[in-house]
Amino acid sequence: MVWFALVVCVLLLALSYRGLRRCEAASPADWGDRWTNRIAGLIALFCRRYHHFQFDPIPLPAAGSAVVAANHLSGLDPLLLIAASPRPLRFLIAREEYERFGLKWLFRRAHCIPVDRVKQPERALREALRALNNGDVIAVFPQGHIPRPKDPPRKLKGGVVRLAQKADCPVYPVRVSGLRAAGHLLWPIVMPGQARLRVLPVMDCSGLEHAACMAQLTRQLLPPNRYDNS
Numbered sequence: 001m002v003w004f005a006l007v008v009c010v011l012l013l014a015l016s017y018r019g020l021r022r023c024e025a026a027s028p029a030d031w032g033d034r035w036t037n038r039i040a041g042l043i044a045l046f047c048r049r050y051h052h053f054q055f056d057p058i059p060l061p062a063a064g065s066a067v068v069a070a071n072h073l074s075g076l077d078p079l080l081l082i083a084a085s086p087r088p089l090r091f092l093i094a095r096e097e098y099e100r101f102g103l104k105w106l107f108r109r110a111h112c113i114p115v116d117r118v119k120q121p122e123r124a125l126r127e128a129l130r131a132l133n134n135g136d137v138i139a140v141f142p143q144g145h146i147p148r149p150k151d152p153p154r155k156l157k158g159g160v161v162r163l164a165q166k167a168d169c170p171v172y173p174v175r176v177s178g179l180r181a182a183g184h185l186l187w188p189i190v191m192p193g194q195a196r197l198r199v200l201p202v203m204d205c206s207g208l209e210h211a212a213c214m215a216q217l218t219r220q221l222l223p224p225n226r227y228d229n230s
Contacts, residue, residue, distance in 0.1 A: 020138055028057070031088045036109055040082055051076070055084040055197035058172055065132040065169040069160050070176060071221045074188035076195065077176050081139055084174070084197045087229040089139040092159075093123060093150035117144075125159050127143035142221065148183040156221065161213045162206045171213075173200040174220065175219045 002023050024034060026041035047053040058081075060066050068089060070081060078091055086223040091112045098114035107114075111182075113131070115124040128138050142156035164171045181187035199222045205213035 006116045009186070028083065029085055029087050031110075039089075039106070042060070043079050044083040047076075049131055049212065050192050051080075051195040052192070053080060053083060053086040053195045053197070054178075055080070058085050058135060058174060058197075058199060059086065059202070060172060061085050063135060064165050065135050065168060066137045067132070067160060067164045067167075068137060068139040068174060068175045069142055069171055069217060069221065070139070071181040072143040073176055073179050074146060075185040076188045077191070078139070079143065080176055080195055080197050085137070085139075087137050090128070090136050091139045092128060092141075094144075097103050113138075121159075126165065127135055128163055132163060132169055138163060139181060142217065143180050146183060146185060151183075156208065156214060156218050158214055161205055161210055163218065165202075165210070165213075167207055168169070171217065172203060173203060173217060175200060175221060 020038055023038040023041035023045065027037040028044055029040060031037050032038055044127075047210045058068060058069075068081065068085070069118065069166040070077060078089075083090060091107075091110065092115050093107060093112045095114040095116045098104060098112060111131075113124050113127050114120055123172065133137055140160045142160045143154060145154075147154065162173065173199045176195070178196040178198050180191040180193040203216060203220075208216070
């Protein structure tokens with residue numbers, strides 16, 4: 001009986017090791033350490049296998065700063081961006097989400113930037129600008145909150161364009177679609193769908209007025225039907 005238990009333990013350890021190696025190999029980006037790569041690989045496998053994720057990789061430059069801007073449908077959205085990005089992404093995230101019990105360690109490991117939307121939100125923008133000046137990639141959901149299907153349309157927040165213009169870097173708009181229970185935080189993660197990520201034309205805002213660049217970004221990210229599957 002002791003030998004049987006020992007064999008079972010060895011097999012479980014071997015399977016765990018194989019699973020960790022598989023997750024590590026599945027990571028589309030090098031996040032700088034083995035365990036973060038394993039987590040990113042697990043996220044990528046979850047999106048591809050469970051959510052049947054179809055995407056073209058976000059065509060980020062191999063080095064240098066960039067801003068990724070995406071529409072916001074659910075809590076699954078950042079996982080899809082991680083699975084489609086060839087480089088690590090530093091997400092701007094609401095502080096109340098950053099402080100969520102059980103997840104803060106993960107957001108810290110991913111170097112997310114918490115945004116206090118009530119007190120001094122400009123502090124997060126300054127930190128994001130420093131990250132861009134250091135050559136990082138910042139990921140932003142300019143809609144802010146996840147809109148419900150019946151919510152009236154909201155204007156995109158202008159921080160994404162200000163960051164790109166101050167850092168003199170391109171904006172890579174992407175559109176998420178194909179989710180079940182879009183408009184909710186957790187249900188789209190649990191309910192498998194046909195998730196898709198569409199890469200939209202890259203934007204150079206350096207030669208545009210802020211309002212003109214915001215209008216262009218709005219046309220790309222927010223089609224007439226915010227929950228369409230195109």
